[in-house]
Amino acid sequence: MKVEVVLTEADIAQEFAEGIEARDLPEKFFFWSPRSAQAWKSLSEDAALYGGLSMTWQALAIGVARLARSFGPRVPVISFGAGDGMRDLMLMNALKNEDREAFYFPVDASQAMLELACAGADDQDFDSTGIKADISSPVHLVYAADAAEPPRMFIFSGNTMGSFDPLAEIRYVAQCLRGGDRLIIDGELYDETETMARRDNPPVRRFLEVLLSYLGVGTEDGEIRFDHKLDERHKGLHQIARYFRVERDISATVSGNEVALERGERLSLNFQYTYTPESFRWLLREQGGLEIIEEFPSADGRFLTAVCKK
Ligand SMILES: C[S@@+](CC[C@H](N)C(=O)[O-])C[C@H]1O[C@@H](n2cnc3c(N)ncnc32)[C@H](O)[C@@H]1O
Structure with a gap:
């Protein structure tokens, strides 16, 4: 298992101590320990909460031929805030069925999450390199994006953008995209109850x-x-x-x-x-400068997933 470290455990521990002093804990700490990583894995497998999103990824996998057309035989898949990588894996298997070879780069602050993502990919014979980095940092994002040459498939899923300032975060992520790259990103839709x-x-x-x-x-x-x-x-x-x-x-x-x-x-x-669907699209188009190629609303109405390009 290969993991490149941009964000060290010492950096995270320092930030954690500062976060407690400030009484303000950023998102990365909820996934930091192996117990938290396992707890997230169980939560994301809860069909009542994330079943709709899983169905969206099945639909994406079924329609992967359209996506695959923009790529050559090798497809670098770079997932920001990859978690356990289970959704990414669905897409990589679908690409394999289209005779494309996926190279996987899960990017996450949590060593425990990266180990789960890389182990899942290794088990299914995908070449993987984990990148331990902070996706709220534009510098770390560009470093991670540079792990492979364009065209690349970027993934930002599980409403991960929503745990940061989305106006800034979408700009940072969009800055990583070059011609031919694709970004699959989702947002959770607001519902009053x-x-x-x-x-x-x-x-x-x-x-x-x-x-x-x-x-x-x-x-x-x-x-x-x-x-x-x-x-x-x-x-x-x-x-x-x-x-x-x-x-x-x-x-x-x-x-x-x-x-x-x-x-x-x-x-x-x-x-x-x-978000409302309109504000999610506004973030992608107006803040990120992205073009939405295709949209996938989740069956339960919770998420809206978009395939975008620059
Ligand atoms: C809500 S989970 C989503 C996981 C996965 N993308 C999915 O769809 O199931 C968010 C992931 O982002 C990671 N994360 C949170 N803040 C981060 C940060 N600042 N830098 C890097 N990763 C971060 C967490 O460790 C976690 O794995």
């Missing part, structure tokens, strides 16, 4: 609690809460913020050091954007 129900439920709470347990903090110490607000920069951008409200004075353990958290404090557990 479902968006909150898909988060405020026992499986998602259990996933978030894994990170809290890593700090020595449990549900008896406070409560995970979700807030909905509109991002006024553009119509149709909905942000769901997550936070832990501390209900009694406690002490969290961060790399062996004790950090006091006082009753009433809030520890931000990042956020997730969801």
